[in-house]
Amino acid sequence: MTGIGITSNQRGRNVAEGLATAIHEHRLSPGMKLNEDEVGEIFGVSRTIVRSALQTLSHAQLVVIEPNRGAFVARPSIREAREVFEARALLETRTAHSAATRATTEDIALLKRHIDEEHWAFDAGETGRALRLSGDFHIEIARIANQATIAAFVRQLVARSSLIIALYWRRRQATCESHAHHALLKALEAHEADRAKELMTSHLVDLLSLLDLTEPTDAPASLKEAFRLP
Amino acid sequence: MTGIGITSNQRGRNVAEGLATAIHEHRLSPGMKLNEDEVGEIFGVSRTIVRSALQTLSHAQLVVIEPNRGAFVARPSIREAREVFEARALLETRTAHSAATRATTEDIALLKRHIDEEHWAFDAGETGRALRLSGDFHIEIARIANQATIAAFVRQLVARSSLIIALYWRRRQATCESHAHHALLKALEAHEADRAKELMTSHLVDLLSLLDLTEPTDAPASLKEAFRLP
DNA sequence: GAGGCGAAAATCGTATACAATCTGGGAATA
DNA sequence: TATTCCCAGATTGTATACGATTTTCGCCTC
Numbered sequence: 046m047t048g049i050g051i052t053s054n055q056r057g058r059n060v061a062e063g064l065a066t067a068i069h070e071h072r073l074s075p076g077m078k079l080n081e082d083e084v085g086e087i088f089g090v091s092r093t094i095v096r097s098a099l100q101t102l103s104h105a106q107l108v109v110i111e112p113n114r115g116a117f118v119a120r121p122s123i124r125e126a127r128e129v130f131e132a133r134a135l136l137e138t139r140t141a142h143s144a145a146t147r148a149t150t151e152d153i154a155l156l157k158r159h160i161d162e163e164h165w166a167f168d169a170g171e172t173g174r175a176l177r178l179s180g181d182f183h184i185e186i187a188r189i190a191n192q193a194t195i196a197a198f199v200r201q202l203v204a205r206s207s208l209i210i211a212l213y214w215r216r217r218q219a220t221c222e223s224h225a226h227h228a229l230l231k232a233l234e235a236h237e238a239d240r241a242k243e244l245m246t247s248h249l250v251d252l253l254s255l256l257d258l259t260e261p262t263d264a265p266a267s268l269k270e271a272f273r274l275p
Numbered sequence: 276m277t278g279i280g281i282t283s284n285q286r287g288r289n290v291a292e293g294l295a296t297a298i299h300e301h302r303l304s305p306g307m308k309l310n311e312d313e314v315g316e317i318f319g320v321s322r323t324i325v326r327s328a329l330q331t332l333s334h335a336q337l338v339v340i341e342p343n344r345g346a347f348v349a350r351p352s353i354r355e356a357r358e359v360f361e362a363r364a365l366l367e368t369r370t371a372h373s374a375a376t377r378a379t380t381e382d383i384a385l386l387k388r389h390i391d392e393e394h395w396a397f398d399a400g401e402t403g404r405a406l407r408l409s410g411d412f413h414i415e416i417a418r419i420a421n422q423a424t425i426a427a428f429v430r431q432l433v434a435r436s437s438l439i440i441a442l443y444w445r446r447r448q449a450t451c452e453s454h455a456h457h458a459l460l461k462a463l464e465a466h467e468a469d470r471a472k473e474l475m476t477s478h479l480v481d482l483l484s485l486l487d488l489t490e491p492t493d494a495p496a497s498l499k500e501a502f503r504l505p
Numbered sequence: 506g507a508g509g510c511g512a513a514a515a516t517c518g519t520a521t522a523c524a525a526t527c528t529g530g531g532a533a534t535a
Numbered sequence: 536t537a538t539t540c541c542c543a544g545a546t547t548g549t550a551t552a553c554g555a556t557t558t559t560c561g562c563c564t565c
C-alpha cells in the first residue's frame with residue numbers, strides 16, 4: 046500500500062509504485078539519478094511509461110526533475126524536513142483524533158497486525174521494510190479517520206518523511222517507533238480522542254527531535270542493485 | 276499565479292496553467308471532456324505535451340482521467356466538497372495565524388492591491404476573474420505564512436474549491452467574499468494572530484454554508500469556446 | 506599535473522506512427 | 536417499435552524515431 050496519487054496509466058502507476066516502495070525502503074537513496082532507459086529496462090517498459098511514472102513521483106515530491114538533466118530522488122532540505130513534520134503534526138493530530146472516535150474493532154485488529162508485522166520485520170533485521178510499515182501505520186490511521194482529502198496529504202508527507210529519515214537519521218533506535226505506535230493504538234482502542242491526539246503530536250515531535258538536522262553527506266549507490274539485478 | 280505543482284516540462288506546465296486558469300475562471304465546467312487532440316490544437320503542442328499537462332492536473336485533482344476514455348474536468352462530490360473545506364479550515368487557520376505574525380508592510384500592501392483588483396473585477400462583471408483573484412488571496416496568505424509545504428496543499432485545495440463553487444454555488448452574493456477578506460486583512464495588518472485565525476475559520480465556514488450541497492445538474496459546454504476560438 | 510577545448514557519447518524533449526480500445530449509429534431481428 | 540449486434544470512426548495507450556542538450560573524456564596547451 047505504498048500509495049501514490051491517481052494515475053490512470055496502469056503501467057505507469059506500477060513503475061511509480063515500484064520506485065516509491067524502493068524509496069520508502071531506503072533501497073533508493075536521496076540524490077540518486079533515475080535514468081529513464083535504465084528504469085525502463087528494469088520494469089520492462091518504454092521511456093514513455095517511465096516518464097509518466099517519474100512525473101507522478103515528482104508531484105509527490107519524491108523525485109526532482111531537472112530540465113534536460115533528468116530525474117533524481119529528492120533530497121529534502123533541513124527547512125523542508127521541519128516543514129514536513131510540522132504539517133504532519135497539524136494534519137495527523139486531526140486524523141488521530143478522528144480515528145479514535147471512529148475506529149471499529151476490525152480497524153484496531155488491523156492496526157495490531159500492522160504493529161506486529163513491523164516488529165517482526167525489525168527483529169528480522171529488515172529495517173527497510175520495518176520503516177515502510179511504520180509509515181503505513183500512520184497512513185492507516187488517516188484512512189480510519191475517513192477523510193480522504195487529508196489522508197492523501199498525509200500519505201504524501203509520510204512518503205517524504207522517509208526521504209528525510211534517510212538523510213538525517215543518524216542514531217539507531219528504531220524501537221521507540223513501535224512503542225509510540227503501541228501507545229497510540231491503546232488510545233484509539235479506548236476511543237480516547239484527546240489522548241490519541243496528544244500522543245500523535247508528541248510522537249511526531251519525538252521523531253523530529255531524533256533527527257540530526259545538519260548538512261547531510263551522501264553517496265548515492267547504483268540503481269540496479271536497488272532492484273537486485275546483475 | 277495559478278499555481279500548479281512543479282513540472283520540469285515547461286510547455287506542459289504552460290498548458291496545465293492555461294487549463295487550470297480556465298477552470299478557476301469557470302470557463303471550463305466540471306464534467307467537460309478534455310480531448311487531447313483538441314487541447315493540443317488550442318495550445319499548439321503535440322499530444323505528448325497535452326498528456327503531461329493532463330496528468331499534472333489529475334494529480335491536483337482538477338481533472339479525472341478515465342482509462343481509455345480520456346480526461347474530464349473533475350466533478351467533486353458533495354462529500355469531497357465538505358472534506359476540502361474542512362481541510363482548508365485546518366490548514367488555513369494555521370496560515371492565517373502565521374501570516375499575521377509575519378506579515379510585512381509590503382505583504383499588506385500587496386494584499387490590499389489584491390482585494391482592490393478583486394473588487395474591480397467584480398464590479399466590471401468579470402465574475403470569473405474575480406473568483407480566481409479571491410482564491411489567490413488565500414494563496415497569498417499561505418505564501419506569507421512562509422510554509423511552502425502547507426502552502427502547496429492550500430493551493431491545491433483552493434483550486435478544487437473553484438470546482439466546488441462551480442458545481443454547488445447557486446445563490447448570487449459574491450460580495451461577502453471581499454468583506455471577509457477585508458476584515459482578515461485588518462487583522463493581519465494589526466498582527467492579531469488569534470483574530471486572523473478565527474476570521475479565517477468563520478470565513479471558510481461561511482463559504483461552505485453558502486453552498487447548496489445537493490446533487491448538481493450540469494451540461495458541460497464546449498472546449499473551444501472556453502478559449503474563444505471559432 | 507592542472508586546466509581548457511572540442512568532438513563523441515549519452516541522455517532528455519517532443520512529435521509521430523501504430524496498436525488497442527471505446528463510441529455511436531445503422532442494420533438485422535424479434 | 537424496441538433491442539441486439541456489429542462495424543466504421545474517433546480517441547486513447549505505447550513505442551519509437553529524431554532533434555536538442557548535457558555530459559564525458561581524450562587531447563592539447565601551459
